[in-house]
Amino acid sequence: MVEVIQDGAVVSLAYTLRLANGEVIDYSEVDEPLEYLHGAENIIPGLERELTGMHVGESKEVQVEPAEGYGVYDPEDIEVVQRDLLPKNMPLKLGMVLAITDEEGNLSEAVVREISARDVTLDFNHPLAGQKLFFSVQVVGLREATEEELEHGHPHGDHDHEFDDFDDEDFEDLLDFEDEDYEDDEDFEDDEDISLKN
Numbered sequence: 308m309v310e311v312i313q314d315g316a317v318v319s320l321a322y323t324l325r326l327a328n329g330e331v332i333d334y335s336e337v338d339e340p341l342e343y344l345h346g347a348e349n350i351i352p353g354l355e356r357e358l359t360g361m362h363v364g365e366s367k368e369v370q371v372e373p374a375e376g377y378g379v380y381d382p383e384d385i386e387v388v389q390r391d392l393l394p395k396n397m398p399l400k401l402g403m404v405l406a407i408t409d410e411e412g413n414l415s416e417a418v419v420r421e422i423s424a425r426d427v428t429l430d431f432n433h434p435l436a437g438q439k440l441f442f443s444v445q446v447v448g449l450r451e452a453t454e455e456e457l458e459h460g461h462p463h464g465d466h467d468h469e470f471d472d473f474d475d476e477d478f479e480d481l482l483d484f485e486d487e488d489y490e491d492d493e494d495f496e497d498d499e500d501i502s503l504k505n
């Protein structure tokens with residue numbers, strides 16, 4: 308029996324995430340909470356640490372600095388890519404987020420900042436980099452993780468497999484673009500998971 312949030316516990320969390328200007332950018336309600344495995348880096352470190360020791364029913368306001376959230380904005384983390392290196396039929400829009408896999412298979416996301424006839428400027432900073440985050444959280448449920456969940460490093464709910472998404476999906480490899488598949492959408496405001504994922 309797990310009494311409080313600790314490593315190896317599967318936590319069901321209702322939360323609202325706001326930016327400094329009050330804008331709500333993500334939330335999960337009590338009847339459809341986020342499930343994550345505590346201590347497995349499923350969620351950003353600044354939030355995970357503050358949740359440690361909380362019990363079911365408890366609520367809290369948590370402020371997370373950029374360094375412990377989605378990172379400090381790095382103006383060097385921008386790349387200009389020749390447009391003809393991207394799939395030809397790829398619809399490009401300013402501000403859209405591309406999911407990109409590099410040669411080593413690491414997944415990253417880039418925001419399209421500029422589009423010219425020849426080049427596309429990609430910003431590899433997380434869309435929320437540099438933002439201070441304001442969470443209102445409520446612990447909805449708590450249980451011990453199964454052996455399999457601990458092995459995988461994420462919970463296995465019956466309703467979803469959200470932490471498996473990155474293993475399953477076929478992301479376009481910009482550096483090996485024979486495959487015409489690409490992930491063009493990932494608009495972070497519409498994606499319920501992205502703001503809590505690492």
Ligand code: ZN
Pocket residue numbers: 459461463471
């Ligand atoms: Zn799994």
